Amino acid sequence: MSARSAIEWTDKTWSPVIGCTKVSPGCDGCYAIRTANVRTQHPNPKVAAAFAGTVHRTEHGLDWTGQVNLLAERLTEPLHWRTPLKVFVNSQSDLFHDQVPDEFIARVFAVMALTPRHTYQVLTKRHGRMRTLLNSPHFRALCETAEADLVADETTPGLSRYEREQYQTRWWSSFTEPLANLWLGVSVEDQKTADLRIPALLETRAAVRWISAEPLIGPIDLFGPLHPLGGRRKLTYWLTGRPGFGEPVKTATGLEMRPFVIGPRLDWVVAGGESGPGARPVHPDWLRTLRDQCAHTRVPFQFKQWGRWSPDAPLDREGRVVRGARGLGVTLANDGTVYAPGDLAYPDGPRYSEAIRAGHAKASLTQVYSRRKEAAGRELDGRTHDEYPAPRPAWSWAEVVR
Known part of the structure; x- marks a missing residue:
């Protein structure tokens, strides 16, 4: 499907691949599984066949089968979109799934290279394959071949004669450097997945790097682990870029010098809670930590949604908390533990009030309430956060001719 998207941070979705496999706890409430199940019964046979x-x-509910459908007929859709758009690639799959051949991924990249007017947003949980492929000269060669084949094929729809002619007169490859119109990101749901996927992202060739901390089901510290006695034993530099010395260069006088350089960093952080049946609550402090760390380092931050759970209680017309509201009284600890009404045992044994009187403060506890996603909204501490990375200068066909 290539419809206008309801996802807050994109304009349109483009799904040339459908089908996936769960790889981590963040996948447990995957909305795409429910969407795919509905569309397999779509009255339009073409849509149903795609899914x-x-x-x-299964005995545990709906799940992916592991089958991945490659929809070659959808590959050229962006060539028809003349208005510049932010395009989320593969909202119904993972582009770097092991069932997607390298050659097919290269064709996706070729289309992105041929449409610099669009900004493509790619998210993956397969950080290992992403890093290996995008740093590979062999994969870049596959992309160049796929791009040339698309242009040379007179049946490729959406490319004007002028665009074909301008491509033929280029003297450089689109893939010598990372595509300027590609925002490459990884999905992270807690500290464990952040520690795995963010370093791999920063080691991958990309013009813009970002993370989607949604669904956020545990705290994430982007600065580095806190030492029990205070301070940080090991900084990550994920938001600032690691300082260091570059490759040695020789001056005109023959002196060898190593310039001071700043390493890659995250260019954008998106965060949000989980929605849908069985959604896990997000602690407001987890979101505040990401927001504050981004503000401190001037990294754009977007709060996408609260999802099903919000710290704001549902109110009646008189402004009173609705009696019997579903989830009323559910308490969430900073470690992700949920305490139901009547079961507020503190992790060390005493009930919550007794633990507080005893001076315990091992976890930040907050009340969260079950809400409709639309009612919960997108405000964090009274305001929305809709920041985006600064647009990179995009080349035009007229600018790249000899």
């Missing part, structure tokens, strides 16, 4: 065989029902 066929990708989901099945």
Whole structure:
């Protein structure tokens, strides 16, 4: 599907691949599984065929089958979109899934290279394959070949004669440097996945790097682990770039010098809570930490949604808390533990009030309430956060001719 998207940080979705496999706890409430299940029964046979065989029902509920459908007919869709758009690539899959051939991924990259007017937003949980492929000269060669084949094929729709002619007169490759119109990101849901995926992202060739901390089901510290006695034993430099010395260069007088350089960093952070059946609550402090760390380092931050759980209680017309509201009284600890009404035992044994009187403060506890996603909204501490990375200068066909 290539419809206008309801996702807050994008304009349109483009899904040339459908089907996936769960790889971490962040996948447990995957909305795409429910969407795929509905669309397998779509009255339009073309839509139903695209999703066929990708989901099945197990004893634990709906899940992916592991089958991945490659939809070659959708590859050229962005060539028809003349208005510049932010395009989320593969909202119904993972582009770097092991069932997607290198050659098919290269064709996706070729289309992105041929449409510099669009900004492409790619998210993956397969950080290892992403890093290996995008740093590989062999993969860049596959992309160059795929781009040339698209232009040379007179049946490729969406490319004007002028664009074909301008491509033929270029003297450089689109893939010598990372594509300027590609925002490459990883999904992270807690500190464990952040520690795995963010370093791999920073080691991958990309013009813009970002993370989607949604669903956020545990705290994430982007600055580095806190020492029990205070301070940080090891800084990550994820938001600032690691300082160091570059490759040695020789001056005109023959003196060898090593310039001071700043390493890659995150260019954008998106965060949000989980929605849908069985959604896990997000602690407001987890979001505040990400927001404050981004503000401190001037990294754009977007708060996408609270999801199903919000710290704001549902109110009636008189402004009173609705009696019997679902989830009323559920308490969430900073470690992700949920305490239901009547079961507020503190992790060390005493009840919560007794623990507080005893001076314990091992976890920040807050009340959260079950809400409709629309009612919970997108405000964090009274305001929305809709920041984006600064746009990179995009080349035009007229600028790249000899």
